[in-house]
Amino acid sequence: MDLYRHFSHQLQAHDPKDLVLALSGGVDSRVLLHLLAQYRDQYAVNVRAVHVHHGLSHNADHWVEQCRTWCHQNHILFDVEYVTLDRNSGESLEKLARDARYRVLAQYVNQQDTLLLGHHADDQLETFLLALKRGSGPKGLSAMAACASFSQGQLLRPLLAVTRQQIEQFAQCHQLSSVNDESNADLRYDRNFLRHQVAPILTQRWPSFRQAVQRSAELCAEQETLIEELLAEKLANMINSDGALSIQGLKECSDAMRRQLIRAWLAKQQRVLPSRQHTEMIWNQVALAEAGANPILHLKAYDIRRFNDLLFCVTSVADISEWRQKIRLDTPLVLPDQLGKLTLSLDRQGNIRLPEEPEALQVIFDPTGLSACPVGRAGSRKLKKLFQEYAIPSWQRRRMPILLEHDRVIAIADLFVDRDFSGQECRLLWDKSSITALDGNERKQGNA
Numbered sequence: 001m002d003l004y005r006h007f008s009h010q011l012q013a014h015d016p017k018d019l020v021l022a023l024s025g026g027v028d029s030r031v032l033l034h035l036l037a038q039y040r041d042q043y044a045v046n047v048r049a050v051h052v053h054h055g056l057s058h059n060a061d062h063w064v065e066q067c068r069t070w071c072h073q074n075h076i077l078f079d080v081e082y083v084t085l086d087r088n089s090g091e092s093l094e095k096l097a098r099d100a101r102y103r104v105l106a107q108y109v110n111q112q113d114t115l116l117l118g119h120h121a122d123d124q125l126e127t128f129l130l131a132l133k134r135g136s137g138p139k140g141l142s143a144m145a146a147c148a149s150f151s152q153g154q155l156l157r158p159l160l161a162v163t164r165q166q167i168e169q170f171a172q173c174h175q176l177s178s179v180n181d182e183s184n185a186d187l188r189y190d191r192n193f194l195r196h197q198v199a200p201i202l203t204q205r206w207p208s209f210r211q212a213v214q215r216s217a218e219l220c221a222e223q224e225t226l227i228e229e230l231l232a233e234k235l236a237n238m239i240n241s242d243g244a245l246s247i248q249g250l251k252e253c254s255d256a257m258r259r260q261l262i263r264a265w266l267a268k269q270q271r272v273l274p275s276r277q278h279t280e281m282i283w284n285q286v287a288l289a290e291a292g293a294n295p296i297l298h299l300k301a302y303d304i305r306r307f308n309d310l311l312f313c314v315t316s317v318a319d320i321s322e323w324r325q326k327i328r329l330d331t332p333l334v335l336p337d338q339l340g341k342l343t344l345s346l347d348r349q350g351n352i353r354l355p356e357e358p359e360a361l362q363v364i365f366d367p368t369g370l371s372a373c374p375v376g377r378a379g380s381r382k383l384k385k386l387f388q389e390y391a392i393p394s395w396q397r398r399r400m401p402i403l404l405e406h407d408r409v410i411a412i413a414d415l416f417v418d419r420d421f422s423g424q425e426c427r428l429l430w431d432k433s434s435i436t437a438l439d440g441n442e443r444k445q446g447n448a
Contacts, residue, residue: 003035004038007035010158011158017045017046019036019045020109021033021049024067025066025067025070025178027171027176028119030177030179031118033049048077048078048108049076049079050080050081050105052083053080056097056183057183066177066179067080067179081104083101083103090300106151109151110152113153114156116155116157118159121162121210122195124160125194125210127144129194130194137276139273142217142218143213144160145221161214231257239265243312244310244311248309259280262311265311265313266313272299278297282311286311287306289306298316307393308391312395320337321368326363327342327362328361330343342363342413344429346425347426351424352417352423353423355410357405361410363401363402363403363404367398372416374417376419383412386416400412400415410428
């Protein structure tokens, strides 16, 4: 195989403008760097390489310098990014490193950019077998796409049809040195076990096994795309303006269609897709819970909740019920857990009367035992009841700032002002510009 011709053809088919290479220093990305330099000289495109330093090996600093040297020799811009992995998160080290790597690389990919990855046919075989081991459906068995959208641009795997042996032969022929990650020999990792113990037996018995796997992966990807297209309109009709999914709509579907719709709904929100077991739990334990229940299903980075016959996907958040801070006039108060800032501003066009003891003003989030009478209503009611009447989902009720004078409710930001504090001297402003994960959607500035 003429590797440069193959590489060039793959890139030309997708008409890339600016190219970003994920350069680990391994033989795959090292060969890509060599090919990329030749392509740059022929087509005058902008290129750069990015190395992610995970700090997992005592050789990691050496790898950085090696990559820097190779890029300097090829007159290619080089960037290095340092990441720290949370080893106590419960995730595998492989997944933590992969997620951190893609998160960093995404910062380099704008609308005109194409990220180049060094995955090859043997990587695809391993990925397919790992998905098979997990019992994945068509989406998981699609393995890695040759081209896909990524960040604001796209990613491309130009060597996906090339074997590891062909890449190593090319490197040897062109005297390309590379780094060797010692963890690649550790059979405790599933991928390494497949690479060293399983794949050689399969490919020795069936030499075209890699090509067969690639064909199956492409067919699975095609089937998944077709399913998404067929269900797109139905799904759109079942999602409301808050991104919540209609339970009644799901009840009208077959079991198979319902499972697919739930997964498509979560994929639309860019969530990690649940397993078959978790999909069933979403339906049986949350959607079909008793009418008076407040069901919740924790799925690592997010929760599934139910409210008003709708399913909500919300980011898991910290308990801030104990938080309490004083607030001063015209001075923004930074709220906990990235909930933005709250300001009680003097404003003659406002809707709040200036309290008699401004120095006693405070903000809390725990509504327990508190009552209020919103402007325009008669009689005081517990905040719990008022939240229900205002149709505030249960998981948001302890994340709404409550303004107090001593223990008297003045207002709840974005919801109401108490009748006894109605006036035209102040306004309560909640700046939510820093909120990123209250209900899975970015929220805008409002006022009470």
